[in-house]
Amino acid sequence: MARIVMKFGGTSVADLDRIRHVAGLVEAEAAAGNEVAVVVSAMSGETNRLVGLVDALDADSCQGAAIEDEYDSIVASGEQVTSGLLAIALRRRGLKARSWLGWQIPLRTDMAHSKARIAEIESSAIGPSLKTGNVAVVAGFQGISDDGRISTLGRGGSDTSAVALAVALKADRCDIYTDVDGIYTTDPRICHDARRLNRIAFEEMLELASLGAKVLQTRSVELAMNNNLPIRVLTSMADVGDHNPGTLVCHEDETMEERVVSGVAYSRDEAQITLLSLEDKPGMVAQVCRAMSEANVSVDMIVQGISRTDNAANLTFTVSQRDLDKALEALDAAKNIIGFEGVRFDKDVTKVSVVGIGMRSHTGVAQTMFEALAERGINVEVIATSEIKISVLIDSEYTELAVRAIHNAFQLDATTAPKVSAP
Secondary structure, eight states, rough: OOOEEEEEEEEGSSSSSHHHHHHHHHHHHHTTTOOOEEEEOOOOTHHHHHHHHHHHTTTTTTSSOOOHHHHHHHHHHHHHHHHHHHHHHHTTOOOOOEEEEETTOOOOSSSSSTSOOOOEEETTTTTHHHTTTEEEEETTTEEEETTTTTEOOOTHHHHHHHHHHHHHHTTTTTEEEEEESBBBSSSSSOOTTOOSEEEHHHHHHHHHHHOOSSSSSSHHHHHHHHHTOOOEEESSSTTTTOOOOOOOEEGGGGOOOSSOOOEEEEEEEEEEEEEEEEEOOHHHHHHHHHHHHTTTOOOOOEEEEEEETTEEEEEEEEEEEGHHHHHHHHHHHHHHTTTSSEEEEEEEEEEEEEEEEEEEEEEEHHHHHHHHHHTTTTOOOOOOOTTTHHHHEEEEEGGGHHHHHHHHHTTTTTTTSSSOOOO
16 A cells, blocks of 8 residues: 555646546545545636736735735635535545645645745644545645745645645655646657656756746655655546556656656746946956846856957846846846946747756767757857756747757657656
């Protein structure tokens, strides 16, 4: 017998028929003798509807009063409805089940409403309930803050809830059910020959998630990696009993697949900023980064071009598109301190990346990537690397061409990739 946490996103519980289907999947796990906790998101579109209500009411006032605590109280109600409905559906099938809200567990968070971080999950109540055969249906995305108010975990919060709950319950595995059947070598909408990976290392998945792959949220992967908790990504669209192996995210020693590159990711949420004629002396880049930090803007890729003739440099870096206005305002305010002549920015850029733990021990990855881009006339604006990734910034016009070219260059397609057995 194993202890399993199952998580179902909004599309998996989109309506009553989907909730009945999910109940069947949960029943199958329970019938196999496993202790089961289920974490659910709000029904598809429900959170957006609730946020829209808040936005519409907030537009009535120009006072700008803080509303984050009440915002959380409202948007968390979507998961409450789903958890109750699924618990009823399970009882209709003859299973013992009850719903749990974040404050009932309790799942304790800090007081950063709408983007709270988990501080602690108590298992003294939910753990014994599982041992008696009860299926715990937990409302994801929510917890309780130090002041006793409902709090929400921000984007991807249900994934984070599920992994954190699995860690607290000492579960054997956390299964993330989505509308796709696993992790692919790249976006199948761009590369029709993209291949589902049987296994992928935590480090690779963390890089892919942070670089634009949207199947798993970065915080959940990091939490699983830190606690060596296997995650399985699989589809909720399969019928009970269908072959549904998904992709196992695990320690690299368990991946077995001998490959240099595991995947190609891309992100269109990029903006490039160039500071012109920045004085070329120590501390100038630090001044720029300080201005960004004080504006709560994260800087990603950085490159500096030095002019030896006039003791000046152009500094180029990237931020997310949603932070561009804040970044430009912060730079304008600090212009006299930093000392640059002008600024240019470009939102029509995309970051394309290759990721693979095999890059640690194999040479030629950068050569293969850059040759693939050059053969198709794609210019590289900025480059960033780590031990297991190479990222380039390109004109967004060439996004799909670049992804396909790199995917083909590393032979990641289904026909040429190494064959492995399913987990």
